[in-house]
Amino acid sequence: MPEYKALRFEVRDGVGWVTLSRPEVGNAINREMALELLDVSLRCDEDPGVRAVVLTGSGPMFCTGGDLKSFATAGEDLPRLLKELTTYFHAAVSRFSRMEAPVIAAVNGTAAGAGMSLVCACDLAVAVQSARFVMAYTRAGLTPDGSGTYFLPRLVGVRRALELTLTNRMLSAQEALEMGIVNRVVPDESLASEVESLARQLAEGPTRAYGGAKRLIYQSWQESLETQMEWEARTIADMARTVDGREGIAAFLEKRHPHFKGQ
Numbered sequence: 001m002p003e004y005k006a007l008r009f010e011v012r013d014g015v016g017w018v019t020l021s022r023p024e025v026g027n028a029i030n031r032e033m034a035l036e037l038l039d040v041s042l043r044c045d046e047d048p049g050v051r052a053v054v055l056t057g058s059g060p061m062f063c064t065g066g067d068l069k070s071f072a073t074a075g076e077d078l079p080r081l082l083k084e085l086t087t088y089f090h091a092a093v094s095r096f097s098r099m100e101a102p103v104i105a106a107v108n109g110t111a112a113g114a115g116m117s118l119v120c121a122c123d124l125a126v127a128v129q130s131a132r133f134v135m136a137y138t139r140a141g142l143t144p145d146g147s148g149t150y151f152l153p154r155l156v157g158v159r160r161a162l163e164l165t166l167t168n169r170m171l172s173a174q175e176a177l178e179m180g181i182v183n184r185v186v187p188d189e190s191l192a193s194e195v196e197s198l199a200r201q202l203a204e205g206p207t208r209a210y211g212g213a214k215r216l217i218y219q220s221w222q223e224s225l226e227t228q229m230e231w232e233a234r235t236i237a238d239m240a241r242t243v244d245g246r247e248g249i250a251a252f253l254e255k256r257h258p259h260f261k262g263q
Contacts, residue, residue: 006033008058009040014203014262015196016043016050016101023059028067029114031081034088041095051262052202053096054195055122056106057115065113065136066145086145089114093121093147097218100211102202106195107173107182112136116181117146120155123214125182126198128191133171133181135164154221155180206244207262212236 008019018040020027029037044050057063066085074081096103105111105119107127113136119125135152137144144152144165153161156179163169173185186194202210212235220228239245243263251258 002039004036004040006030006036007040009043011047011050013200014049014051015199016040016047016053018044018053018055020055020057020063022067023057023061025067025069026061026064026110027057027059027115028064028069029085029089030067030070031085031088033067034085034092037092038088038095041092041099044101045095045099048262051101051205051207052199053099053101053103054106054199055096055103055118056195057108059109061109061115062105062107062111062131063113063115063118064110065115066142068140089146093118097121097123097147098215100207100214102210102214104195104199104202105182106191107131108191110134113144114146114148117144117148117151120151120181121147124198126184126186126191126195127173127176127182128188129173129185130188131173131176131182131185133173133176134168136168138166139168152181204260206239206242206248206258206260208242208244209239209248212239 006022008021010017020033022028022033044053071078071081102124103122105122105125107119107125109128109130110132111119112134116133116135119133135144135148152164156164160179171179171181173182176182177185184194216231216235219231223231244260247260248258
């Protein structure tokens with residue numbers, strides 16, 4: 001296991017816990033964090049023992065976006081730095097989105113800019129009541145990255161996505177829940193227990209079926225009805241060949257709780 005500097009990572013009970021760990025700057029994403037996120041996303045994707053992933057932040061913030069201080073010190077080299085940083089960050093987002101294990105955002109505080117994009121890219125999101133959400137990019141004269149322009153309009157619709165991006169309207173956790181940006185809002189002191197319970201539930205589930213369902217839902221935006229149904233037919237047939245598929249059917253018929261292995 002590598003020694004990360006900008007994040008912490010551990011695996012417990014089938015759950016990979018990824019904690020952004022630059023609390024002194026609101027867990028802002030710099031080149032180092034982007035590269036480490038890519039590395040940890042690959043580790044989660046390749047480790048069959050990781051059957052659910054949680055992304056959260058250290059300190060009072062989830063992630064305040066890109067590290068503007070490091071951007072400012074780059075001077076004329078900033079465009080190259082941004083291309084390098086987004087190469088790592090975007091590859092990490094893609095890997096988290098495409099892996100079979102469900103990915104949960106545990107939003108422990110403000111999610112701004114790339115932090116909000118990261119929340120939108122996760123499969124599920126649980127936020128504390130005190131959390132706030134803002135796109136923030138255009139406030140700094142920049143445009144969204146980290147999949148923000150892909151997932152946000154699919155979650156809230158084009159009009160609302162444009163409003164949030166152009167006006168930088170700050171959303172409360174309750175507003176984010178009503179718009180579909182998060183799945184659940186919990187008391188601040190309950191986040192750890194709520195997310196751990198959800199993550200363990202998912203980690204005990206049929207991981208390959210979760211991955212197949214994720215792929216079907218995400219690709220449905222590009223497919224016709226008939227093509228999508230063909231993918232559904234092929235995927236459910238593939239799942240019937242898995243250990244968990246056979247176990248799930250047997251457990252249903254035997255009226256018992258299934259014991260999935262993620263295989």
